[in-house]
Amino acid sequence: MASNRLAQFREFGKKIVAVGRNYKAHAEELGNKVPEKPIIFTKPTTSYLSQGHPIKFPPGCTDLHHEVELGIVVGKKGYQIPEEKAKEYIGGYFVALDMTARDLQLEAKKNGHPWTLSKGWDTSTPAGEFIEKDKITNPQNLQIWLKVNGEMRQNGNTADMIFSISYLISFISKYMTLEEGDVILTGTPSGVGGLKGGDVIEAGIGDVSKIKFSVDSS
Ligand SMILES: CC(=O)CC(=O)C(=O)O
Numbered sequence: 001m002a003s004n005r006l007a008q009f010r011e012f013g014k015k016i017v018a019v020g021r022n023y024k025a026h027a028e029e030l031g032n033k034v035p036e037k038p039i040i041f042t043k044p045t046t047s048y049l050s051q052g053h054p055i056k057f058p059p060g061c062t063d064l065h066h067e068v069e070l071g072i073v074v075g076k077k078g079y080q081i082p083e084e085k086a087k088e089y090i091g092g093y094f095v096a097l098d099m100t101a102r103d104l105q106l107e108a109k110k111n112g113h114p115w116t117l118s119k120g121w122d123t124s125t126p127a128g129e130f131i132e133k134d135k136i137t138n139p140q141n142l143q144i145w146l147k148v149n150g151e152m153r154q155n156g157n158t159a160d161m162i163f164s165i166s167y168l169i170s171f172i173s174k175y176m177t178l179e180e181g182d183v184i185l186t187g188t189p190s191g192v193g194g195l196k197g198g199d200v201i202e203a204g205i206g207d208v209s210k211i212k213f214s215v216d217s218s
């Protein structure tokens with residue numbers, strides 16, 4: 001993938017595939033069981049937000065949560081990719097927020113309904129710049145952190161993922177073709193929490209890439 005601009009993966013991106021509860025401490029902090037196989041959901045590409053634009057509360061939400069995640073950008077098309085070949089399909093990385101309307105999600109969970117609206121409204125996937133694959137030697141040993149108004153809220157390491165990036169690529173592609181520009185959000189570490197209008201979120205992967213977004217106060 002030649003360009004390092006966010007626009008590149010938005011343009012090519014066919015889908016955003018996200019993983020839930022991929023860190024034990026996060027599953028436990030919300031009182032959920034640690035999964036035995038990956039929990040997969042999708043988000044629309046209209047949910048992408050680039051820096052300089054505010055995150056909006058979706059209608060009916062009063063409990064908006066931050067979730068910082070390592071995003072994988074798929075570099076080439078593949079179906080039923082063996083785990084040992086999965087790394088060849090990584091095109092690059094980015095810092096992502098899987099913004100979640102926790103109250104809407106809890107209501108959906110209670111009723112056995114999908115999470116789509118609680119995870120997929122416009123502005124629910126703030127994303128940083130594309131990071132070339134070669135800039136990261138070991139994606140399974142990266143600090144992943146998030147601050148709100150300067151206070152550290154999430155501070156994890158991708159070494160603590162329950163399902164590795166290679167396993168996830170192989171697992172997801174058993175069911176659906178992955179295409180160049182698709183992205184995989186690999187789940188959030190513990191420390192998720194509520195936000196209010198005017199809050200400023202900073203997040204990053206070690207010192208490799210950093211993002212900054214504000215929450216709409218109108
Ligand atoms: C409970 C969740 O919202 C799951 C999720 O998105 C995660 O990253 O974990």
Ligand SMILES: [Mg+2]
Nearest residue numbers: 067098187188
């Ligand atoms: Mg998430």
